[in-house]
Amino acid sequence: MIDFENVSKTFGKNVRAVRNLSLHIEEGEFVFVMGDSGSGKSTLIRLLLKEIEPTEGQIIVDGEKLVGMKRRRVPYYRRKLGVVFQDFKLLKDRNVYENVAFAQRVVVTPSRQIRKDVPRILTRVGLSAKYKAFPNELSGGEQQRVAIARALVNQPDILLCDEPTGNLDSRNAWEVMQLLEEINAGGTTVVVVTHSQEIVERMGKRVIVMNRGDMIDDRQISGSEE
Amino acid sequence: MRLNTIFYCIGQGLKNIRRHLLFTLASIATITACVLLFSVVYCVLVNLRYTMQTVEETVGITVFFEKDLSEDEIQEIGAQIGERPEIREMRFISGDEAWEIFSQDYLEGAEEMAEDFAGDNPLADMASYEIFLNNVEDQAEFVSWLETVPGVRRVNASSIAAGGMIDLNNAVGYVSIGLIGILLCVSVFLIHNAISMAISARRDEIRIMRLVGATKAFIRTPFLVEGLFIGLLGAAIPLGLVFFLYGRVIAYMEEHLAILAGFMSFLPVQEIMKVLIPVAAALGVGIGLLGSATSVRRHLKV
Ligand SMILES: Nc1ncnc2c1ncn2[C@@H]1O[C@H](COP(=O)(O)OP(=O)(O)OP(=O)(O)O)[C@@H](O)[C@H]1O
């Protein structure tokens, strides 16, 4: 589903955020990405979203080559992905409902469908009571859940989450992980960036570890999930 | 695009207007000012031109003939002159008519003096043609041609008036082109800036839209709707102002600037609006769309 072929990303002259990375992720897989701050995790996500271009190498997602993709194709490619951004990227001047509905409007979903899908997904992330609130009226964790709802509402083939539980207490974090696992069980490929050793160990999935742009580990963890 | 989406885009465009009311008002004010200036300049120019046309129509050339020619011979030459295409109108004034006009104009109240001349018309051999041209600019050339026609003794033409008018006509033309050009540049620049600011304020929003898979057309449309709306409103306000104030300004001029108003001929407001409405609408919509299109392009690179 996702292939990195000798991908490097250098910012400026010498900030080497990703170095010669080769990585294969199967369709339907659930993968954690770990590593210290600044090790290149978010850069991976941004490369996948085609927000930035690799300096070297090729990335192939669902059979589509990202380097050299036609500009007109990019929006349609992005619709295959759901992304939870590390900084959420919510629209400050729209309420929770509109922030989630927004992602559907952008991909031209019938209003009837939107009115059905948005409340359902908000209920799923436990925010149905706050659908009228604006981002600045929400806690960090609540904003994070809005971001998750927005990423999920279009039922993407691939879900990319950049620290989706960074602002959540362990109980809420665990609930979000359960949700992601459910989504994954439905066939969606899921990539989750996290700092939480605890979550990774409890979930028992494949883990990729980055260090200063290099992938230093790629292994399967036997879960301790009850 | 589906209908649903079109409505959404229009809705977003109108929402944007409300959200950034200050920018929108500034943009509308800019277009309004430009279109209003354009309209005022247009009104002044078109009325000057109209006045000139009216004056042109009353500037004539008078042709006198050799004294020994009979009126029949004169009319023969007249027919020859009448073939020239420059001529709009041509009138024969016989010696008797000339005397009649002269005595009416100058001997009024001195009828006995006029009587003295009766039967002995001092202007008997002053038969002439009064000629009006289609175009005052052709006058100099036409007059020199007339002077070469055999039998023509003298050609009277108010060349100073005609020359002055050509200069004024041309000056008005150049000034109008220059002024309108400057105004256009200024308004496009201002509107581009105003909408650029409005879009910068929404930069994050556009970025996020791109990242969740919005096409450029989808992002662009609300801004174009906004530009269109701003442009239309910016054109409608000055048009309304011109429509309601035009008559009043003329009335004011006639009352307080009688000398100027007496010299001028004014077009009716309907005539003015016939040109101004489509031009102002095109101008407003053009500036609005151009402004929003160029500024939205810069922010669509993600
Ligand atoms: N736009 C940019 N310009 C210059 N350097 C950048 C840019 N984006 C990222 N970097 C650098 O690339 C490196 C990797 O950044 P990245 O955001 O991928 O780290 P990360 O693993 O997500 O860290 P964190 O856990 O703190 O989110 C860092 O050294 C960062 O300073």
Ligand SMILES: [Mg+2]
């Ligand atoms: Mg990061």
